[in-house]
Amino acid sequence: MSNISLLEIDGVSKSYPGVIANENVKFTIKTGEIHALLGENGAGKSTLVKTIYGLVKPDKGLMKLNGNLYSPNEPRDARSCGVAMVFQHFSLFNALTVAENIALGMESPPSIDRLSSKIETISIEYGLPINPEKMVGSLSAGEQQRVEIIRCLLQNPKLLIMDEPTSVLTPNEIKTLFSTLKKLKREGTSILYISHKLEDIRSICDTATILRGGKNVGTCDPKKENVRNIAKMMIGETIKIPKKKSTISKLIALEVDCLNWVPRDSSQKQLKNISFKLLKGEILGIGGVAGNGQDELTDILSGEILSNKSTIRLFDNSIGDIGINKRRLLGLLTAPEERLGHAAIPDMDLIENTNLTAHTREKLVKKSGIIDWKKTQEFTKNIIKEFDVRTPNAKVAAGSLSGGNLQKFVIGREVLQKPLVFIVNQPTWGVDAAAASSIKQAILDLASTGSAVIIISQDLDELLELTDNFMAINSGEMSQKINTQGLTVDEIGLMIGGTGAYWKRHD
């Protein structure tokens, strides 16, 4: 790290109708440093990053890159000035190979063969193992991220922006990513690292700029600063650590018995011989690397995919072959992983999105089929109030809410319907610390009232923090159920890798 400044951000302000996204933000990224940008959702991180990447024009303020005035009109300008970005949501085509995907993003791509060898060189040089001929659809989230990173590195960036890079990675993949970032840093590339995971930031970043309410509230050395202090700067108050109160009874709430499921198309994962019991009041964690069958399991449990009648029992009912709405009536509710386009419809307002799942259990539709919009609106307002969803009103489109707020809405919508069994996939993925903590508390509170909960997650810390018992999922199979207490992240890491003592393979 040197003392030469690469990018100076000086008094950048941007406001949208009704919201100030950035206000007079000032900080400097030095050449060869890993600079963290920390903040709650809605703190203005995305707007700021989009400004740097040329997607948003600031209302006021200027930026200087290497001492020259820098005001990109579009990402192409940013890239030509040496600024590259890896987004949280990858923009890759599943049906194309790695090399084809990378070629698509280039202004004048070389032949696929030449590009492939280039990709291989970079992948070896930076410790990002990837096969350029593989279909992107068959890659894990970590590998897909490598594709995005390589795409950026091909442009020899001076500044690499990474948005929530570890949110989809396993502990091992995180280690690989960090060593790549350190190598880039040694070579003089600056990295702007956006995250809300304090531990990650402490282990890799040299400097941290903290945003709150659109303003820069502090810059510090995250290695020296106390975690609690940083968190306090981020949210302006101390984060409540979720409190757990175990109330597991002996009554079986949900039982899955020899679930075998063969997918219809190759993009889905086969599930093999899954059996477990979930007790009333229990929180069961299911951990695994993305794409090992979590989404399929969620859909089968929720009722979006039907299976044999006897494979799933909810209290006294066999429910394997009944649809999602009947399961809702019986008390089984779900919050799927994908917030936009699955759990909620981005272009519809919150009231309509409430009706999306609450129509049966909350009786929001009359017998005649006429929707009770008044009752729906009241329920929506209740969700907004109880779960502190920050929105101007209930009539805004779901897609305009920040990730954390939308997730609070999605979780709140299900929790307030008082589920007997609640299945939630990735409850705090891409959600800021304050929202995550309130979501976690809501899940714990739900369990303490006697509901049974399944948390499917890739965030191992979250599973350790919240769950009573743990099962790993790997290639569509599940490990034995073990008590979470006493488990370490390393042990869980082994389990989700499909090895260790808790696996009984059936084939």
Add this chain to the structure above:
Amino acid sequence: MLTGNGMIRLEKRPQPSKKWTSITPFLAVLATMFVGGIMFWALGKDPIEAIRIIFWDPLFNPQFASYARPQILVKAGPLILIALGLSLGFRANIWNIGAEGQYIIGAICGAGVGLAFYPSEGWFIFPLMVIAGALGGFLWAMIPAILKIKFNTNEILVSLMLVYVAEKILVSVSLGLMRNPEGGGFPGSRNLQYYKAASNPELISGTGMHWGVLVALTLTCLTYIMLTKHTLGFQIKISGQSNKAARFSGTSPSVVTAICLGVSGALAGLAGLFEVSGPSGQISIDFNVGYGFTAIIVAFLGRLNPFGILLAGLLMALTYIGGELAQFMLGLPAAAIQAFQGMLLFFLLAGDILTNYRPKFTYKKRL
């Protein structure tokens, strides 16, 4: 060096603009008048006069209005009826392009029932024909629906191809099965206008109002209520937004596909039945005149909103009548009128950009 300066840039709106959604149809009409005027001028006609003849004369010129005004309802009736049905599917991303075929089959089935009773009298004959017409269109539309549900075929292609099949059937029955035995060998069925029990007469003389128009008006209101208040309308809406979310909501994509195609087929069939028993009077080789295709424009011009469709249907009918008048008065080719109607859809779709994007004018500055 930065590029892309000095241009109109489009910035995505956080939410689609409600204002522009309602303004663009009017802008599209104006743009069509303007560019259409240029086209008429290029054809050597006086553009102002041509536009006046198309939009003004059918309504207000005393020489033509008494004939043209009732014709507007006669033409708008089937357009509105068909477009209402199509709009349901279009909301759910189900593209029934074959309403023309369903219209033909509805007419054949309805007329067939009527002709089967000829010459007996009875109050029940016309209602039976209405049911047969709706059922015919419904079943014809269920072909693409079932193929889509079972084999995931593309409903656009299948429904469109079935139009040509329906046209062949129409020719066949006009020449064979349904040919008027007392018609001196000419193709075409008996004229139902002269068979009282099976006819769909003008209800109020001089207005063009017939049962089909009444049904279209009633269904406009019912569709509106269904879309805004009923869970079925909500399910159709969410299916169009995201299949995954719809399934999560407990809506079966297959059911929505069947309902949307079935209802639009039934309404197109009804339109065919009211036409064959009313204004047209008989099954003949050239019975269909493209209502099924024009209704697609009507559905979009009306923003897939039932009352929008009502207005768009009337407007489109006006361009039909006015277009015929312009052909007659100015000798404009029929193709020019069709191009004129096509422009309307073109400008409307182009205008749609403004509902989702905001234009931003940037000026050249060197950085």
